[in-house]
Amino acid sequence: MIVPDFNRAGGLVPAIVQDDETGEVLMLAYMNRQSWEKTLVTGLATFWSRSRQALWVKGETSGNVQEIKEIRIDCDLDAVLLKVRQRGGAACHTGYRSCFYRRIAAGGLEVCGEKIFDPEEVYK
Numbered sequence: 001m002i003v004p005d006f007n008r009a010g011g012l013v014p015a016i017v018q019d020d021e022t023g024e025v026l027m028l029a030y031m032n033r034q035s036w037e038k039t040l041v042t043g044l045a046t047f048w049s050r051s052r053q054a055l056w057v058k059g060e061t062s063g064n065v066q067e068i069k070e071i072r073i074d075c076d077l078d079a080v081l082l083k084v085r086q087r088g089g090a091a092c093h094t095g096y097r098s099c100f101y102r103r104i105a106a107g108g109l110e111v112c113g114e115k116i117f118d119p120e121e122v123y124k
Contacts (some may be wrong), residue, residue, distance in 0.1 A: 005077040006033045011046060012092050013078055017058075017091065020069040020083040026091035027099040029058075043081055047116065062122050064088030090116035093123070 004013040012030040019026055029047040031039070035055050038050075045058040059065030063084035064091040066084035073080050092099040100115025 002032075002073060002077065004031070004036060004080055006036075008076075008078045010066060012050070013049065013080060015045075015080045015082055017045060017066060017082045017084055020085055024098055025100055026066075026084070026086060026097070036072055036080075039068060039071075039082075048093070050119055058091075059088065062088065062090070062117070063091045064116075065117045066091070088116070095122070 006013060011032050015029050015031045015038075018024065020060040021050045029045075030050060035046045035048045036107075038055065038057075042057075045068060047056055047058065048054075049056045050092065057065070063085045063094060066082070067087060068082060070084055071080060072083070073086040087098075090097055092101065095115050095117045096102075096113045097116055098113055100113075102109045103112045
């Protein structure tokens with residue numbers, strides 16, 4: 001099986017997460033070999049947290065898990081695309097459907113995404 005080249009960028013590859021049905025880009029995270037293998041075994045998006053230096057299954061606290069529908073690897077083997085079914089509706093820890101919920105506008109940043117939950121309530 002072809003696998004990402006984890007040696008190229010210090011053991012991590014970027015993982016773009018996209019809604020399988022709508023094509024919306026939900027988030028960007030990083031995977032190491034261990035999170036890659038766990039994702040393949042469980043069918044749930046699992047990443048490497050650079051801030052906590054630990055594995056994390058997306059949605060293990062909030063319930064907003066990402067079920068893998070398809071995985072693609074780019075031509076250089078140094079990035080992956082995860083097409084997922086987003087359970088619970090929100091991919092972003094701030095409560096929005098997508099981590100890309102803001103856009104640059106004339107006056108600065110403007111919110112353009114849908115807020116699904118209140119993070120104060122979910123991450124008590």
